[in-house]
Each structure stands twice: as C-alpha cells, then as structure tokens.
Amino acid sequence: MRQSHVCAALLMALSWLAWSAFAASPLPPHQHGYADLEVLIDGAQIDVTLDTPLYNLLAFEHPPRTAAEQDKARQMVQLLRQPARLLVFSPAAGCQVRDLQLYSPALPAALLQDGPAPAKAETATPSVPPHSNLTGHFHFRCQHPEALGQLRVELFNPFLYLTVVKVQIRSDKGEKAALLTSDKNSIPF
C-alpha cells in the first residue's frame, strides 16, 4: 500500500517536472532540426541571439576530427560571420552588422574567432558532451530604424539539417513570435 503511495507521489512529481520544463521553454533545449532566434529591437539597435544544435549546421556535434570536418566547420563559421546575408531585415532600414560572437563547446575558440568566450564557456569541461549547441550573438545598427518591418531568415538554404526556426521578436511595437521554415521564412513585425 505504502509503495503504491510512493509511486503515485513520484509519478506526480515527474509529470509536474515534465510539465514545468515544457511550460518554461516552448521548444526542447536540444532538438535536431530546431533552432531558437531571439531578436531584440531597441531604436536603431538590434540584438539577435541564435541558439541551435550544432548538428543543424554541421551534421555532427563533436570537435572536428578529419580535414573534411575541419573544412566544413570553417565554411560554417564563414557563413555565420556574414549574418546580414542570413538575417535579412527590411532593406530600407539599412541595418549593418556591428559586432558578432560565436560560441560552441565543441569547437575551438580560434576557429570561431569570436574573441573572449562568454563566462559560461570558461566553466565548460574539456570533455565534450554527446550533444552540443552553437550560440551566436549578432549586433546590428540601422540607419533608418523607422523602416524596419520584416525579418527574413536565410538559414535554411545553407544549413539543410535546420528545418524550423522559432523566432521571437521584441520591439517597442510589442512581441511577435513565429515558427519559420524554408517555405515560410519571413516574419513581419
């Protein structure tokens, strides 16, 4: 009798944990195919954070082991270091990239060329977990912020393993959210 009582309590605790995890984050923290994009617009300044499983960008998540994997990682970094091609804001707004940082526990900082890693990175252990993410911070400045009204996400074509980008945009006009795919890759705001 007591055992079933304990079981029921345990089940309740587990389902509460599962529910609260779901409620706190609409997307699971690491799901291949999915990425999170947070956009914060403050006047002429735009801060974008991309958080994606590394798999979506490379089809692997370990430190590059072969010359082919190193090439692939280098190409990926080259693409991400031109974010204006991947995150296309209304052209009339004249937004330009001012600063960017890339971080992944599976890739050497020298390859990412992002300067000092975020504080979180310093505590990363040398052993890389089986799954790894890449986080990109991109800072844009716009000449005509009054012309801002749309974001087109061009991440799907170069990164074929990426299928859904969950975009959240916060600006003085309010909040907008959408799930973007290669078929529907822009969001008005």
Ligand SMILES: [Zn+2]
């Ligand atoms: Zn993974």
